[in-house]
Amino acid sequence: MTAAELIRSPQVEPSILSADYSRLADEVRLVLDAGARVVHVDVMDGHFVPPVTIGPVIVEAIRDQVHEAGGVLDCHLMVERPERQVEQFASAGADSITIQVEATPNVDYVVRMVHALGCLAGVAINPGTPVEAVAELTGEVDFVLCMTVNPGWGGQSFIELSPCKVRRLREVLGPDVPIQVDGGIAAGTIASVSQAGATLFVAGSAIFHADDPAAAYAEIAAAAGL
Ligand code: DX5
Numbered sequence: 001m002t003a004a005e006l007i008r009s010p011q012v013e014p015s016i017l018s019a020d021y022s023r024l025a026d027e028v029r030l031v032l033d034a035g036a037r038v039v040h041v042d043v044m045d046g047h048f049v050p051p052v053t054i055g056p057v058i059v060e061a062i063r064d065q066v067h068e069a070g071g072v073l074d075c076h077l078m079v080e081r082p083e084r085q086v087e088q089f090a091s092a093g094a095d096s097i098t099i100q101v102e103a104t105p106n107v108d109y110v111v112r113m114v115h116a117l118g119c120l121a122g123v124a125i126n127p128g129t130p131v132e133a134v135a136e137l138t139g140e141v142d143f144v145l146c147m148t149v150n151p152g153w154g155g156q157s158f159i160e161l162s163p164c165k166v167r168r169l170r171e172v173l174g175p176d177v178p179i180q181v182d183g184g185i186a187a188g189t190i191a192s193v194s195q196a197g198a199t200l201f202v203a204g205s206a207i208f209h210a211d212d213p214a215a216a217y218a219e220i221a222a223a224a225g226l
């Protein structure tokens with residue numbers, strides 16, 4: 001499947017934010033072998049959010065492994081002024097790049113830049129950002145990420161009002177733009193946002209901090225009927 005086909009089909013996306021970086025290739029292989037086809041890369045710059053995490057070098061390190069398995073790399077840029085970095089991620093092998101609407105005054109411009117680089121473009125809204133913030137982007141973006149935690153750390157608690165926000169976001173976007181959720185997604189929370197209309201589910205700690213990440217992946221997917 002192409003990246004566009006994968007993003008337009010229901011996916012549980014393991015976030016490598018919570019992976020064991022001393023064994024990253026093994027961790028990625030675990031989830032690919034379990035059936036994952038969209039690997040979520042959480043990039044943080046220490047400015048948009050306090051932590052600094054991973055960057056293009058990690059994308060470059062795992063891209064061949066992911067692509068050879070028929071998978072894609074979904075890069076979530078929690079960085080200020082992402083227009084300064086998107087080219088690095090495209091060059092490193094990103095298949096989709098998501099920017100935070102709060103991170104630049106030039107959101108539409110950056111979405112067009114991501115497309116010009118040959119990647120799918122997502123935009124993310126934080127819990128405190130109204131769904132109307134993406135109303136003008138419906139015809140431009142390939143998907144919208146509705147954050148279900150405040151970004152910055154894995155392992156946080158799912159914000160209970162998220163399903164309601166996903167429903168309101170669906171009203172703004174119309175029926176054709178996939179909605180992604182990210183943060184606190186696990187077997188016990190995924191059904192609520194799936195029923196609300198989300199189809200892309202990012203899960204980090206619920207998978208990689210489990211004793212058996214492959215089984216955890218399968219359990220989360222099953223909880224959403226995938
Ligand atoms: C923002 C990150 C996290 C991560 C998921 O903080 O985007 O939400 O992907 O982390 P878990 O699944 O551990 O909540």
Ligand code: ZN
Pocket residue numbers: 015040041042076182202
């Ligand atoms: Zn993310």
